[in-house]
Amino acid sequence: MQNTPGPPTQPPAGTASGGPRRRRPRRAPDARVNVFLSAGSSSFNGALTFLSPHFHQGTAAEAAAAGPYCPEGTADSQQGRTFLFGDYDSGRVVGCDDPEMIIGTHAFELSMTITPTAQGYGMLASHDRSCDGNFQFRLEIYQSMKVSLQCEGIRVVGGVTDGDPIGVRSELCSAALPLGQPSRVGVRRESDGRFKLLVNDALVSEHRSGPPADLRIGTIRNGVGGGGEHGAGRAFRIGSRFPPGTGSDPYNTFAGTIRQAVLIINPAAVEEGPRA
Secondary structure (H helix, E strand, C coil), X not given: CCCCCCCCCCCCCCCCCCCCCCCCCCCCCCCECCCCCCCCCCCCCCCCECCCCCCCCCCHHHHHHCCCCCCCEEEEECCEEEEECCCEECCCCEEXXXXXXXXXXXXXXXXXXXXXXXXXXXXXXXXXXXXXXXXXXXXXECCCCCEEEECCCCCEEECCCCCCCCCEEECCECCCCCCCCCEEEEEEECCCCCEEEEECCEEEEEECCCCCCCCXXXXXXXXXXXXXXXXXXXXXXXXXXXXXCCCCCCECCCCEEEEEEEEEEEHHHHHHCCCC
16 A cells, blocks of 8 residues: 555545536446356356346436546346446546445455556555545555455455555455456455455455455445545545545556456345355
8 A cells, every 4th residue: 555645636526525426328228248257156147137227328418527436337137236337547537436336244246357557556446545544445456466355354464575565465365467468357245254356257265254344335435424534535446546635536546457347236145145
């Protein structure tokens, strides 16, 4: 974690508390998304298809005015609430500040195709503000080209040489990914609190330290829950996180591209409990 404060900036229009929420036009109802799934998955069993989603069909004016925190598409399916993010290229702000994106203690799966163009520390996905140690959520890549998830419910280890710039990473960690080549990366939390990290459809790491913790994603938002221990709030981002203090510029950006980033929140898996 880099703790050098960034320049203070104002949150993007439409994201502050009390301001209008602007949405990106949703994809057509017959759109399909290739969701990252592993062999033998018990919670997510089959490619996601938008059969009868509740899409918001945006107007041209809404498309022009859409801010960076509007997802490319959302849908309800038998898998759960699904959020599809836009393409990320180095330095671009891509994210979601949708109040319906509440993970809480639910099972979830986050997946994306990443192509690193340079070695270095960067965010693949985050709900995080640098220097705010409360309810951090970071799917990150290191100089070592390893990927790790840091969040509530996963133990972290210090004094490592393959982690972040201050020698820290979590126990949920991959081997080194190739530079300049695409890799499909996914993290999943099962209904019993077990985390799994997968690369190119193969399980590479798993960890469980207890029942699912409340990640506070959706309850701490950009311009909501700000002040005090949560700084100026935050939003869910792809490819970056929020800087220290009150700024909103992209921070710890990923050097490369991210495509087909999808988040599925699956409350049904929590209510039903683990499946056989």
